[in-house]
Amino acid sequence: MAIDDASHRIIADLLTSRTGQQLTESRRWRISTALAGLFREIGIENVDQLACMLERPGEHRLATRVVEALLNNETYFFRDHAYFDTLANVLLPELARKRADSRKLTIWSAGCSTGQEVLSLAMIFAEQPGRWQDWTIDIVGTDISGKAIEQAKSGTYSQFEIQRGISVAQMLNFFDETKGGWQVCDKVRAMTRFGQQNLLDYPPSPSNFDLVLCRNVLLYFAPDVRQAAFERLASAVNDDGYLMLGSGETVVGQTDRFVSSELGAGLYKANTDSVPARKFYSRPTPAALRAG
Known part of the structure; x- marks a missing residue:
């Protein structure tokens, strides 16, 4: 094997x-591009x-920086707008009916990147x-990325980020222009x-959510790790709750913990009839997940 292949x-x-x-x-191929900075x-x-270093x-900090750089944090407001239309017009009204007594909704965005999905x-x-x-x-x-979560907590976005996916009216209603960029308003942040x-x-x-969104995250997992992730997600969703995946993802052939919903793509x-093989209360440790 060539040195370059071994390093990658x-x-x-x-x-x-x-x-x-x-x-x-x-x-x-994207390793060199992602790590150029x-x-x-x-x-x-x-x-x-880099591989030699x-x-x-004792290079744990460098390893963390490498992982942060390799993570795909691509996101924007109302990404895949049709999905948010389904949420606004179909799923959330259905959840409002189910939770009319408690008047409380809990939602988890797993793999939220820099926060645009949550704020949407x-x-x-x-x-x-x-x-x-x-x-x-x-x-x-x-999100696993500390850098992405820092930005999400700040709620501040550049002009380019703020223009991706939201209207001018939404920008003016829900964000304030500051020296550091556009910052989300308190009523949304709350x-x-x-x-x-x-x-x-x-x-x-x-850990008993009415809705869990995990979009465009599972694509990059090996089959055994993806199955473990589905177990995690299943343990987080209420029996009458819902999971939303990305357009290129499915539960079919991946897990029996979920079944398709008639409410939308x-x-x-x-799947309340399924029985988990085991409870995942600690991180699974197949060879692929052992610490390096």
Whole structure:
């Protein structure tokens, strides 16, 4: 095996050990591109030099920076707008009917990146004040990337980010222009909270969500890791709750913990007839997930 191939494999294995995500050979071309900025910062020129540095003892901080750079944090407001139309016009009204007594909804966005999905959901509620008056709305966003979660917590976005997916009216109604960028307003922020977390760890509190969104995350997992992730998601959804996946994802042939919902594309409901093989109260540790 050529040195360059071995170096790419070392870095791909690091990503898998930390996150469960795979960089298959067909996708390893993006390693050098994704790490170009890090190369400049630490004064190296190529993947081989980086692999040598990572092999030295005590380079945990560098390894973390490499993983952060390799994570795909692509997102924008109301991404795949048809899905948000389904949420606003079909699913959330159905959940409102189911939760009419408690007047409380809990939502988890798993793999929320820099927070746009969470804030898009919050804006849906803010745009329907009559329907959601006196309701408690709790939207939790988690992501394995500490850098992404820092931005999500700040709620501040560049002009380019703020223009991706939202209208001028939404921008003016829900964001304030500051020296650092466009910052989400308090009435939207009050519905949200964020935390750094691996999807393969135990779900965040309250861990019995009415709706879980995990879109365009499972695509990068190996089959056994994806199955473990579905177990995590299943343990987080109420028996009458829902899971929303991305357009290129499905539960078919992947897990029996969910079945398709008649409410719309990408929506699944808990399969209450299924019995989990085992409870995942700690992170699964197949070879692919052992710490490097």
